[in-house]
Amino acid sequence: MTRTVYVNGEYLPETEAKVSIFDRSFLMADGVYEVTSVLGGKLIDFEGHLARLERSLNELEMEKPEAFDDLLEIHRKLVDLNGIDEGMIYLQVSRGSAGDRDFVFPDPEVVKPTLVLFTQSKPGLADNPVAKKGIKVISIEDIRWGRRDIKTVQLLYPSMGKMAAKKEGCDDAWLVEDGQVTEGTSNNAYIVKGGKIITRNLSTDILHGITRAAVLRFAREAQMEVEERAFTIAEAQDADEAFVTSASTFVMPVVEIDGAKVGDGKPGPVAKRLREIYLEESIKSGI
Numbered sequence: 001m002t003r004t005v006y007v008n009g010e011y012l013p014e015t016e017a018k019v020s021i022f023d024r025s026f027l028m029a030d031g032v033y034e035v036t037s038v039l040g041g042k043l044i045d046f047e048g049h050l051a052r053l054e055r056s057l058n059e060l061e062m063e064k065p066e067a068f069d070d071l072l073e074i075h076r077k078l079v080d081l082n083g084i085d086e087g088m089i090y091l092q093v094s095r096g097s098a099g100d101r102d103f104v105f106p107d108p109e110v111v112k113p114t115l116v117l118f119t120q121s122k123p124g125l126a127d128n129p130v131a132k133k134g135i136k137v138i139s140i141e142d143i144r145w146g147r148r149d150i151k152t153v154q155l156l157y158p159s160m161g162k163m164a165a166k167k168e169g170c171d172d173a174w175l176v177e178d179g180q181v182t183e184g185t186s187n188n189a190y191i192v193k194g195g196k197i198i199t200r201n202l203s204t205d206i207l208h209g210i211t212r213a214a215v216l217r218f219a220r221e222a223q224m225e226v227e228e229r230a231f232t233i234a235e236a237q238d239a240d241e242a243f244v245t246s247a248s249t250f251v252m253p254v255v256e257i258d259g260a261k262v263g264d265g266k267p268g269p270v271a272k273r274l275r276e277i278y279l280e281e282s283i284k285s286g287i
């Protein structure tokens, strides 16, 4: 099926949508993005994603696209036009195209940002069978840049991490810096020990996950103990449970780390419960 996508104010068939070869996201990875999930035709955690987008733009001194205030309407229209019941909306803003290649940022008065959105239909996203058996991860060195709190389109290393995991028959990689886990290639990482949920504290070392914020809020509301601090791979392998969170996988149990089973090698009760609560509450508050 040909999707309808959004490019700089226009809704177009995907085959007709065009961006300049001089666009700075293409030449310099000078762009930021957001992924919002759709469940039951509703947008999940939309306000959080919009707030993080604004922050990413500010941190990079990138202009807001003209249509910034219309983003909710644009998301909703794409859901409608493409008949999305379960899936995702990808949004990207770049610093635009100055019609040539230059390291210097173009004058924002002259060059406007490029705004692109498209949908990805994923029927069965909430009832993902993978969540019932959990995923296996490997660990690799975190050699990304130092501003991982900004959601930029520089995704080559995370992509290489996923490929390294695949080569070893695993699903994903956890990134390790100075002996401590930062996060997954495209998710935040957690362990559970003695009922306590442990996840790395927020800093420029990790992306401030929108799902992370919601899951930690629900966990605290459910009287679960949460500790925000770094942990090692050895500590994770010795934990009772492990899991990851992201907008597209929600809460996903991790059952093996570098070949060592976590707990009994099956999804644990805390991850299962948090997945249930997250799905229930976020569907309820979807817009």
Ligand code: PLP
Binding pocket: 035, 183, 184, 185, 186, 187, 188, 206, 207, 208, 209, 210, 211, 212, 245, 246, 247, 248
């Ligand atoms: N960490 C990284 C590196 C990510 O790429 C992502 C999502 O893409 C996350 C964490 C999870 O963030 P969110 O819950 O907002 O999807």
